[in-house]
Amino acid sequence: MALGTTQARAxxxxxxxxxxxxxxxxxxxxxxxxxxxxxxxxxxxxxxxxYRDPDYIDDPVVGEYVDxxxxxxxxGARARGELPEELEERYAWEVLLGRDRSINAFxxxxxxxxxxxxxxxxxxxxxxxASVLAHExxxxxxxxxxxxxxxxxxxxxxxxxxxxxxxLAASKNPQAGTALAxxxxxxxxxxxxxxxxxxxxxxxxxxxxxLEQAGFAPRGFTGMFEKLQSASRLSDNGDWPYLRSHPLTTxxxxxxxxxxxxxxxxxAAPVSADLQALLIGARSRVLxxxxxxxxxxxxxxxxxxxxxxxxxxKRAASLYAAALAHAQLRDLPRAQGLATQLxxxxxxxxxxxxxxxxxxxxxxxxxxxxxxVLTLLPASSQPPASPDGKGQAGRPELLLRAAALTQVGQAxxxxxxxxxxxxxxxxxxxxxQALAAAYGAQEQVLRALRAEGEARVAQRExxxxxxxxxxAQDYSRKNPGGNADLIEASxxxxxxxxxxxxxxxxxxxxxxx
Ligand SMILES: [Zn+2]
Numbered sequence: 059m060a061l062g063t064t065q066a067r068a069x070x071x072x073x074x075x076x077x078x079x080x081x082x083x084x085x086x087x088x089x090x091x092x093x094x095x096x097x098x099x100x101x102x103x104x105x106x107x108x109y110r111d112p113d114y115i116d117d118p119v120v121g122e123y124v125d126x127x128x129x130x131x132x133x134g135a136r137a138r139g140e141l142p143e144e145l146e147e148r149y150a151w152e153v154l155l156g157r158d159r160s161i162n163a164f165x166x167x168x169x170x171x172x173x174x175x176x177x178x179x180x181x182x183x184x185x186x187x188a189s190v191l192a193h194e195x196x197x198x199x200x201x202x203x204x205x206x207x208x209x210x211x212x213x214x215x216x217x218x219x220x221x222x223x224x225x226l227a228a229s230k231n232p233q234a235g236t237a238l239a240x241x242x243x244x245x246x247x248x249x250x251x252x253x254x255x256x257x258x259x260x261x262x263x264x265x266x267x268x269l270e271q272a273g274f275a276p277r278g279f280t281g282m283f284e285k286l287q288s289a290s291r292l293s294d295n296g297d298w299p300y301l302r303s304h305p306l307t308t309x310x311x312x313x314x315x316x317x318x319x320x321x322x323x324x325x326a327a328p329v330s331a332d333l334q335a336l337l338i339g340a341r342s343r344v345l346x347x348x349x350x351x352x353x354x355x356x357x358x359x360x361x362x363x364x365x366x367x368x369x370x371x372k373r374a375a376s377l378y379a380a381a382l383a384h385a386q387l388r389d390l391p392r393a394q395g396l397a398t399q400l401x402x403x404x405x406x407x408x409x410x411x412x413x414x415x416x417x418x419x420x421x422x423x424x425x426x427x428x429x430x431v432l433t434l435l436p437a438s439s440q441p442p443a444s445p446d447g448k449g450q451a452g453r454p455e456l457l458l459r460a461a462a463l464t465q466v467g468q469a470x471x472x473x474x475x476x477x478x479x480x481x482x483x484x485x486x487x488x489x490x491q492a493l494a495a496a497y498g499a500q501e502q503v504l505r506a507l508r509a510e511g512e513a514r515v516a517q518r519e520x521x522x523x524x525x526x527x528x529x530a531q532d533y534s535r536k537n538p539g540g541n542a543d544l545i546e547a548s549x550x551x552x553x554x555x556x557x558x559x560x561x562x563x564x565x566x567x568x569x570x571x
Contacts, residue, residue, distance in 0.1 A: 092204045094148035094168075101150060101168020103567065106518045108154055108172075115157040116488055117345060118454040119416055120178060123338045125450040127188045127274075128153050128171075131195055134272030140199050140264060145169070149198065152485075159346040161289070162299040163190050165197045167204070177300065178342035180285060183332040185269075185278025190300075192265035192272070200264065202257045252303060262310060266317055279314050280325040287311070331371035333410035340379040341417075344386065357383040360396060374404050381417060390425045397421055415439075419458045431462035440475070447482030453489075460492045469499035480512070487516035504534055504546050511553065520561040527554035 092100070108114050132151060135141040149169025156162075158174040165171050171194055181187045197203065253261070262279075270276050286306045289298045318325040344356065356379045359365065365373065377400040384393035397418045404410035415434055422430040440455045456479060463472035473496040480489050490513035497506035511526035527550055534547040 091201070092207060094145055094201075094204075097201075097204050097207075098148050098150065098168035101166055101170045102518075104166055105150075105152075105154070105168075105170055106564075109518045113157045115155050115175070115345065117155060117341075118450070118457050118488070119413070119420075120175065120338060120342055120345070121153075121155060122450040122453050123334075124153055124155065124173060124178065124187070124191075127184060127191055128195075129449050130272040130274075131188060131192050131268055134192075134268045134270075135195060135199055138267055138271050140196070140268060142199070145199060145201075157346060159343075159348065160297045160299050161301070162303075163194055164303065165194045165203060167207075169198055171195070171198070175342040175346040176297065179339050179346060181282065181339060182335060183275075183278060183281065183329055184335050185275040185329075185332075186282045186285070187278075187335070188269055188272070188274040189265070189278040189282045192269040192274075193261045193304075194265075196261040196264040196268065197253065197257065200257070200260055202253055202261070205257075206253065255307075258304065258310065259313065262313060263317075266314070275329075276318050276321070276323060277325065277327060277329060280311075280318065281329055283311055283314060331369075333371060333374055333404055333407045334413055336371050336375040337378045337404075337410055337413045340375040341382060344379055344382040350387070353383040353386055356380055357387060357389075357392075360399070370403065374400060374410065377403060378413075378417065381421070385421055385424060390421060394418070394421050394425065416454050416458070419462075423458060423461055428462040428465035431458055432466070435459050435462075453486075457488060457492055460489075460496060464492075464496045464499050467499075469496040472496040473500070480509075484512065485516045487513045490516055503537075504530055504539070504543055504550070507533060508546065508550050508553070511550075511557070515553075515557060520557055520564060523557045524554065524561055527557060530554075 128151075132141065136146070151169045153171045153173055156172055156174045159176040159179075160174055161177045161180055162174040163172065163177050171191070173191075177190065178187065181190075266276065266279060269278060283306060286298070286301055286304070290301055290306060315325040344353070348356075356376075358380075359376045360373075360380050365376070368376075377396050381393045381396035381400060384390070384396060397414065401411065401414040401418060404414050419431045419434040422428075422434065435455050435458055437459070440452055440459060456475060460472040460476055463469065463475075473493060476489055476493040476496060480486060480493060483489065490509050494506045494509035494513060497503075497509055507526055507530035511523045511530065514520070514523035514526055530550045531547070531554060534543060534550065537543075
């Protein structure tokens with residue numbers, strides 16, 4: 059785990075905490091287990107810290123890719139009856155990406171799930187990443203966290219929250235030694251938060267069924283196990299916290315191979331290259347802040363002798379990494395040249411070709427070539443919003459196009475593409491921010507201020523949101539407009555009251571910690 063830099067607030071385990079009621083905490087359920095709603099509140103309080111963490115990253119490309127797998131698995135879990143309605147309703151089912159090179163993935167209370175770019179960077183197929191997600195999703199659907207918390211009867215939920223945040227911080231820098239980060243308590247916390255062996259086996263078993271139901275190759279599990287196994291042989295595997303929380307026992311491996319053999323599958327069958335997964339992996343490695351020297355080495359790779367003779371998957375991943383590395387090293391012309399080379403190389407693979415085009419558009423936007431973005435991503439390239447208004451499919455195109463449209467003086471079109479999206483997905487802070495920019499460009503001050511406020515709400519920055527909504531209210535008092543503005547003003551009044559109430563509640567909760 060390492061999505062957080064937030065300082066640990068863990069108390070000494072065993073310290074007598076005030077009774078629950080006195081602390082205004084939700085009481086535990088009948089069987090001593092938290093209700094899903096209580097667990098969600100606990101998760102929300104952890105997430106507030108994570109969103110403020112500079113290592114939390116909203117990358118539309120990696121985010122959409124991971125979310126696509128996540129949504130498919132949710133559907134699979136639902137179809138297999140592994141997703142009780144109450145959990146589906148109460149939990150967040152949200153994936154948070156951590157800009158961290160270490161290989162890690164973890165479920166958090168309330169249906170949140172943390173995934174490090176480092177892990178996305180080492181998988182070679184969609185199925186392998188899906189196997190990790192399916193396993194962690196099964197920890198969530200089986201309520202393993204709530205079961206663990208209830209087993210720690212001496213710990214209050216908020217103390218548990220503090221411990222989890224502490225542990226996230228502790229694993230941040232494996233080289234520095236986890237003990238330093240939380241004052242010597244990391245080992246104790248680790249021991250208390252690890253799932254039992256039975257829970258791990260249950261997550262493997264249920265995860266396997268969900269993975270298969272969702273249409274992924276069961277080989278993904280064994281492929282991932284092989285990666286973990288070879289990493290565990292390294293003398294220094296400090297970059298693999300996932301291996302510490304998920305020891306790869308011979309039993310787990312044998313169970314997984316047996317599952318496949320019983321279906322007539324060969325657990326050691328060769329896996330064909332998944333170009334898109336390799337490109338997303340390359341992107342994740344570059345975004346994971348590998349340092350300037352590594353970026354330079356990656357940027358130079360396509361210039362190496364024998365590069366052209368390498369197999370396509372290897373070449374494509376190198377070109378992607380080199381292009382993005384050059385962009386980070388501020389050499390956009392070189393980055394764009396390599397992205398064009400990539401686009402030609404992967405033209406035969408629909409999914410990889412789209413990734414290459416998105417990269418070209420991203421680099422064009424960075425180079426200030428908004429018109430080129432719109433040529434690369436015409437309106438028809440933007441998939442229509444999904445009917446259930448969920449998921450992130452098409453989000454990279456939406457955000458890139460909106461930014462480009464706003465720059466070329468078509469902010470009106472940008473706003474009308476973003477409006478339905480945010481009304482279906484009000485937690486999309488970046489889309490709200492893009493909408494604020496589009497309104498701002500049209501001098502629609504009131505709407506721009508409100509969109510800025512909604513972006514802050516989505517980022518769980520309630521104080522900032524109140525500030526924006528207040529500014530909007532002031533503006534509308536000083537500049538009374540027509541009917542449309544009146545309606546907007548009354549929405550803003552209501553949003554201000556709601557956000558103030560939520561902020562007051564949050565401060566009350568925090569004062570009790
Ligand atoms: Zn597990």
